[in-house]
Amino acid sequence: MGRWLRVLGTGGGFISFAAGSAVISWFIVPYLALRHRRQPYLARVAAYQRVMLAAYRSFMGVLRVYGVSRFERRELQGRPPGAFVLVSNHPSLLDVIVVLATVPGVCCVVRSGLFDLPFLGPLLRGAGYIPGPGAEAEEGDSPILDRIVERLDQGLPVLVFPEGSRSPEGGLRRFRRGAVEAALRAGVPILPALVRCDPSTLRKGQPWYDVPDRRFTLTVDFLPVMTPPSGAGSRELTQELAALYRERISAAAAASLAAGEGR
Amino acid sequence: MINGSSSADDILGALRKTFEELFEIPPEDVHLGSKLYEEMDLDSLDAADMRANLQEVVGRSIPESQFQDVRTVDDVVRLLQRVVSV
Numbered sequence: 290m291g292r293w294l295r296v297l298g299t300g301g302g303f304i305s306f307a308a309g310s311a312v313i314s315w316f317i318v319p320y321l322a323l324r325h326r327r328q329p330y331l332a333r334v335a336a337y338q339r340v341m342l343a344a345y346r347s348f349m350g351v352l353r354v355y356g357v358s359r360f361e362r363r364e365l366q367g368r369p370p371g372a373f374v375l376v377s378n379h380p381s382l383l384d385v386i387v388v389l390a391t392v393p394g395v396c397c398v399v400r401s402g403l404f405d406l407p408f409l410g411p412l413l414r415g416a417g418y419i420p421g422p423g424a425e426a427e428e429g430d431s432p433i434l435d436r437i438v439e440r441l442d443q444g445l446p447v448l449v450f451p452e453g454s455r456s457p458e459g460g461l462r463r464f465r466r467g468a469v470e471a472a473l474r475a476g477v478p479i480l481p482a483l484v485r486c487d488p489s490t491l492r493k494g495q496p497w498y499d500v501p502d503r504r505f506t507l508t509v510d511f512l513p514v515m516t517p518p519s520g521a522g523s524r525e526l527t528q529e530l531a532a533l534y535r536e537r538i539s540a541a542a543a544a545s546l547a548a549g550e551g552r
Numbered sequence: 553m554i555n556g557s558s559s560a561d562d563i564l565g566a567l568r569k570t571f572e573e574l575f576e577i578p579p580e581d582v583h584l585g586s587k588l589y590e591e592m593d594l595d596s597l598d599a600a601d602m603r604a605n606l607q608e609v610v611g612r613s614i615p616e617s618q619f620q621d622v623r624t625v626d627d628v629v630r631l632l633q634r635v636v637s638v
Contacts, residue, residue: 422595434597453593463576466597524601 295500298355303497305351309344314408321415331444337415338394345390349507358383359506365392369480369514372441374472375448377482378534379455382491383507384484388448391509392482396440397448398433417445434467434474441475451527455493459542464531470523481512481530483537487545512537554610556636563629570605574598584626602628610636 317340325333349360375395377388389395401420404410419436440447449471452462472479485508488501512533517526554566568579577592588594594602603619606628612635622628 453595463593465595466601467595470597523597 292500292502295357295504296498298352298357299497299500301355302348302352302357306348309348310409310412313340313344314412318408318412318415322411333415334396334417334445335394337412338417341416342390342393345386348386349390352383356504357500358504360387360390361506361508362391363509365511367511367514368392369478372444372475372477373446373514374437374441374468374475374477374479375446375482376451376468376479376530377448377484377509378461378538379450379452380458380484380489380492381455381486381505381507382497383486384450384455385448387484387507387509388482392446392448392480395446395448398437417443419447434471437467437471438474441471441477446480447471451530458489458492459538461531461534461538464527464534466523466527469517469526469530473517473521473523473526479515479517479530481515481533483510483512483534484508485510485541510537554632554636558633558636560629560633563632564625566609567606567625567628567632570602570609574601574605582625584624584629586625587623588625588628589623606632612636 318337321333321336321340325336328336346362349358349362352358353360375388375392377384385397389397396417396419398419398421399413401422404413404420417440419433419440422433437447437449449468451464451466451468453465454462456462469479485506487506487508488503490499490501490505491497515526515530554563558566564582564584568582571577571582571592572579575592575594575598581592586592588599599619603614603616607614610632614631614635618631618634622631
């Protein structure tokens with residue numbers, strides 16, 4: 290398909306995302322709020338999370354129809370029971386969506402300003418999502434970490450990108466130790482997800498209309514679950530985790546280079 | 553080792569080593585004016601790690617309350633100068 294059609298499809302994708310968010314926030318959230326108002330917190334969160342999951346999967350379906358991207362959803366094997374920290378690398382804007390479309394029932398950290406919006410705010414709160422660092426980011430303490438640990442203690446899994454922002458093309462930023470620290474404090478395992486976006490697109494600072502020369506494919510793989518030994522330090526574990534990702538990413542890069550040469 | 557007779561340059565040199573060891577920041581990117589949280593992208597846990605590391609470097613304890621106020625590399629240099637001079 291032509292490049293300009295994919296630019297159009299990408300723009301249409303953004304519009305669909307906004308329209309979908311509006312429909313869910315305006316019509317479905319009030320219904321959920323009413324219907325589940327007497328239920329305990331976890332049951333209410335589960336109801337919102339089901340809607341979010343359906344929305345994420347439909348959105349990936351929309352992008353496929355628009356010819357923008359392909360997403361092969363794989364069933365996750367060996368999901369830890371109960372709470373866990375889901376970590377992922379972050380090559381593209383769509384990683385949150387593909388990871389959450391793959392692993393149901395996971396809370397994530399969202400920009401704190403969005404929680405103040407009249408319709409979207411209740412949706413994010415209902416799904417158990419966590420307001421990200423706002424003004425307190427400069428104060429030196431770490432309420433964001435406390436908020437993540439609180440969710441884990443409630444029994445809900447949380448998605449954290451240890452790089453804190455989108456990865457550079459074909460690589461990784463420095464892993465911060467907050468994700469591992471949260472897992473250690475809550476005493477829960479870490480499930481590492483590996484997202485691949487081929488060809489690379491929608492990176493940080495890259496304009497959305499700068500579409501790649503062909504349709505891009507997003508895949509989500511998983512590395513073995515890490516169960517931190519008691520007394521482990523988050524610094525060492527974070528380095529270990531980063532090393533695992535580096536190894537996998539360079540192996541994948543070498544494989545795709547070899548495949549390219551064989552073509 | 554940093555002590556009362558270390559110059560600001562010595563301290564900056566030691567800081568560059570700390571930043572490289574802890575945060576993989578190349579020494580040439582560490583300047584007095586660099587902002588720790590915005591430009592160097594550190595978070596609160598990083599700040600705690602930095603404080604622990606610097607306490608080892610200077611061999612003295614650095615009060616957490618004073619460390620909370622630092623915003624730039626220059627602030628850290630000045631704080632270390634104060635800490636080693638008492």
